[in-house]
Amino acid sequence: MSKVDLSDYNLSELKGLQAEIEREIKNRQQQEVTKAREQIIAIAQGLGISVEELLTNSGPKSKGNGKKVQARYRNPADNAQTWTGRGRQPKWIAEGLAGGKTLDDFRI
Known part of the structure; x- marks a missing residue:
């Protein structure tokens, strides 16, 4: 990325740029969160499970008889x-x- 010459801007203009940059950063962060959420949902749907099951450590609920696994x-x-x-x-x-x-x- 090339360096932007800010020396010709007065303080008011710099503060205006700062506000615009902060808004743009927030917008970009929200876009990334939305994209990540869509990817997570697509992964869960591809596996045939809910997002909650995907995000838990235990994974899909067992369809077996519910017996507890013995410690080894x-x-x-x-x-x-x-x-x-x-x-x-x-x-x-x-x-x-x-x-x-x-x-x-x-x-x-």
Whole structure:
């Protein structure tokens, strides 16, 4: 982008330009938000799910019998902390793996 020479503008004119620029920035931001919203809706429709389901971590609702998935891994330092092996790894799993352990070391 080329540099604009503003030296010939007086203070009033510069303030007017500033106001115009701020309005244009707001308009452009709104246009980008609208475009993003349309893209999100198109993705959800393409998957056959609602936008809410698309934006949640759990994804589409299960059509199964609703049974809870059993935990497959347990934190040896805190038996109350378990993980099913689905979704994002808990911090204690990631730290253990980074420290040289394997998933089998955490298996219940």
